[in-house]
Amino acid sequence: MALTNEQKEKISIEVIKTLVTRFDSFPEDASNNRNAPFHEAFLNAFADKLAGKVSDTPFFISLSSWLQGLNTTLGQTFFENVAHILCNGEKREYTSKKKGNLQITQLQQDSLTNIIINLSNSTAVPNLFEENRNLLQDDNTALVTAMDFSADVFYETDDSVVAIELKSVKPNSGEMRGEKQKILSGKSALFHLFPNKQIKFYIGFPFDPTVNPEQESVTSYDKNRFLGSIINMNKYFAHDETLVASELWDFLSGQEHTMEDILAIINTISTTAFLDKFRLLTDNSKRLTPEYLAQLQEWNLFSEKELIVNNAILIRKIAGNATLSRIYNKTAFDNDGKYVWERYNTLKNLL
Numbered sequence: 001m002a003l004t005n006e007q008k009e010k011i012s013i014e015v016i017k018t019l020v021t022r023f024d025s026f027p028e029d030a031s032n033n034r035n036a037p038f039h040e041a042f043l044n045a046f047a048d049k050l051a052g053k054v055s056d057t058p059f060f061i062s063l064s065s066w067l068q069g070l071n072t073t074l075g076q077t078f079f080e081n082v083a084h085i086l087c088n089g090e091k092r093e094y095t096s097k098k099k100g101n102l103q104i105t106q107l108q109q110d111s112l113t114n115i116i117i118n119l120s121n122s123t124a125v126p127n128l129f130e131e132n133r134n135l136l137q138d139d140n141t142a143l144v145t146a147m148d149f150s151a152d153v154f155y156e157t158d159d160s161v162v163a164i165e166l167k168s169v170k171p172n173s174g175e176m177r178g179e180k181q182k183i184l185s186g187k188s189a190l191f192h193l194f195p196n197k198q199i200k201f202y203i204g205f206p207f208d209p210t211v212n213p214e215q216e217s218v219t220s221y222d223k224n225r226f227l228g229s230i231i232n233m234n235k236y237f238a239h240d241e242t243l244v245a246s247e248l249w250d251f252l253s254g255q256e257h258t259m260e261d262i263l264a265i266i267n268t269i270s271t272t273a274f275l276d277k278f279r280l281l282t283d284n285s286k287r288l289t290p291e292y293l294a295q296l297q298e299w300n301l302f303s304e305k306e307l308i309v310n311n312a313i314l315i316r317k318i319a320g321n322a323t324l325s326r327i328y329n330k331t332a333f334d335n336d337g338k339y340v341w342e343r344y345n346t347l348k349n350l351l
Contacts, residue, residue: 003086003253003261008300010085012067014297015269015337016278018078020337021041022070023275025063028198036061075168079206080152082262085167086252092163095148096191102189106141108238112184119236120177126238135184136191138200149186151201155250161190162200164243164252169209173231178202179237202242202251207259211245219259269299282331287311303344304332309351324350 003011041059043050054060069283084090096104111134118124151163163186165179187201188191208221210229216222225231243251249258277295281304286292288311296305307314330343 002255005300005302007142008261008265008304009084011082011265012269012300013265014078014081014085016333016339017337018073019270019274020278020333020335022066022073025069027059027066044325048309050259074206075166079166081277083153083164083204083252086249086258087153087155088163089153089252090160091150091152092154093148093150094146094186095150096200098150101148102146102193103143103186104146104188104192105139106144107139108135108188108191109144110182111135114186116181119180122235126234126236126241128238128241132187132199133183135151135188138195146189147182147185149182149189153204156197160200161194163187163190163199163201164204164248165202166204166206169205169226171230176232176236183241192282202241202243203237205245205249206248208245210218219246221265226334265300267295278333278337282333284329284331301332301339301349303348304339306351307344309348314347314350 021096036058040057043057043061050057050060055312076314080091093099115124115131115134149308150165152166153162153164155162165183167179171179183203187199190199190201203227208216208226210222210226213219223239223242223244226244227237227239227242246257249262250256252258276297280286280292280295281299281301287308293305293308296302296308316326318328324346327343327346330340332343333339
């Protein structure tokens with residue numbers, strides 16, 4: 001079963017928004033960054049490796065900064081939002097500043113401390129079944145405050161609670177111990193908050209950077225190889241509490257080939273003609289042209305297409321109403337590339 005039209009549309013809108021924001025900051029030239037003496041001095045050591053590949057060092061430095069910004073956008077916004085679209089989930093933060101800290105029992109606290117110590121000392125290896133057996137049980141010891149924790153993706157079903165922490169494919173050295181401790185504490189706390197449900201808490205990675213695209217599918221993964229490339233990953237995490245590349249995206253959607261579907265959407269929208277096509281969709285004088293309608297179809301913008309197809313009805317319903325007329329004449333996307341859902345919902349209610 002393929003992605004629904006609603007999912008395709010929402011993912012497409014995330015792609016459009018991401019591209020618009022990154023175009024705004026793309027370094028067309030390095031006129032604002034001509035002087036980077038420390039960077040250029042260090043890059044002298046790599047002059048032989050850059051020869052024939054980089055002709056404009058200031059532009060290369062600016063582009064590197066832009067790529068870092070893209071990495072941040074994907075890691076902190078795009079992947080998380082797409083994950084929510086696929087599973088109808090949300091971000092949850094059980095911290096003193098958000099929803100408030102949860103509680104765990106003293107026995108659970110002692111158990112998770114022992115697990116961390118044993119893993120750190122390598123006197124034990126990660127074992128999801130044993131760790132859950134020690135942590136997720138009822139006991140009568142005193143309640144203590146659990147540490148702050150969040151889940152980038154969180155959803156609840158009739159019989160389970162699923163939490164996923166999305167991570168960069170190149171996490172910082174030493175980060176895994178803290179992540180493991182947070183997840184153990186989170187699972188313990190969620191066990192008390194949802195006493196009659198199965199608790200699942202994963203750590204997820206959006207793709208496998210160790211894949212060789214010339215020999216393997218870009219959506220594939222080698223869990224042994226990838227997790228082995230992360231410092232202390234195998235020391236703290238069992239394979240069955242990790243989700244990597246297509247495994248992650250298929251898990252979120254509940255169907256196969258989801259990562260391929262996401263990449264297909266991105267590749268359709270992310271072309272050198274993107275800005276011209278986006279400008280078309282923000283030009284209300286072109287709203288009723290075949291070109292406009294075809295662009296909506298190409299980019300999976302089914303909601304806006306519905307309004308265009310029913311334009312005659314909308315014109316009749318808003319006649320003489322100044323407020324509705326102003327709403328109708330707003331562009332479908334704002335300057336930041338966000339689809340104006342408030343406008344759509346108002347007009348949709350007229351149909």
